[in-house]
Amino acid sequence: MRIATWNVNSVKQRVPRLLPWLDERKPDVVCLQETKLSDEAFADLLAGPLAERGYTFAHHGQGQWNGVALLSRVGLADVERGFPGQPDFADRAEARAIGADCGGVKVWSLYVPNGREVDSDHYAYKLSWLDALAAHAASGPGDVALCGDMNIAPADADLFDPAAYVGHTHVTPRERERLAAFGLVDVMRERWPDERVFSYWDYRAGMFHQDLGMRIDLVLASGPVAGRVRATWVDRAARKGKLPSDHAPVIVDLDVAPDGDIGPVVPPPSRPARGRRGVTLPQGSR
């Protein structure tokens, strides 16, 4: 079973990239984030193309911001939109979490709040949001995979240059502690312990071209799921070419790949490290 997670940064803009990518990679379960559509608009846009490809789907949207979805060819049962105790921001519920049983695994598509500035209201919201998620994720006895844009780099190795992020969100101990508190396995880092591997590159200043990115899109799996992993990689090809998202998909194969390949013969997930110091982070970049 192949699971993928991808922050598409507007699924409407990304349709010409998403549909060929589904045909090429043939994921069984897809977690999308930042769809930026209402449920109705998502269905109008994608119900036909997804049905043609054998996917059922569930979307949790709020219009122009946020929005998460699950696509599945292995079943989509017990769909949950949001999770118990999920906090609001400014008294408004945001569409940042959708979960379902897909092929025996409870899969969550998550778009963790950005946090904006350390110690801002939005940062406090991010921490409380993660606390509530931990309480819910820990409550289930079954196999679980938390997938999505966590807006946290688990370690300094997940940054092109740790010095560029001093004082920024995404790297603070309080955020990283929340990730660790899930008690789940970061399957990408387990598979590639010493590789330079990023999933997000700012659109600005040629960051992707220079491979100046960060790894914030994660698959966090419970032990039994992590034990089934045969391959894990970042699909950097999806970040290239015309009108890409600023994130690349993260792909995880459990047991065997959908085309029968046994995995894990895949290229290293990113380029070798090139010493780059003193690069100024684009303002607002996360």
Place this chain on the structure above:
DNA sequence: ATGGTGGAGCATCCA
């Protein structure tokens, strides 16, 4: 060079 891009949508806000 103290900027630079892209998506929401129409004035800015967000990442």
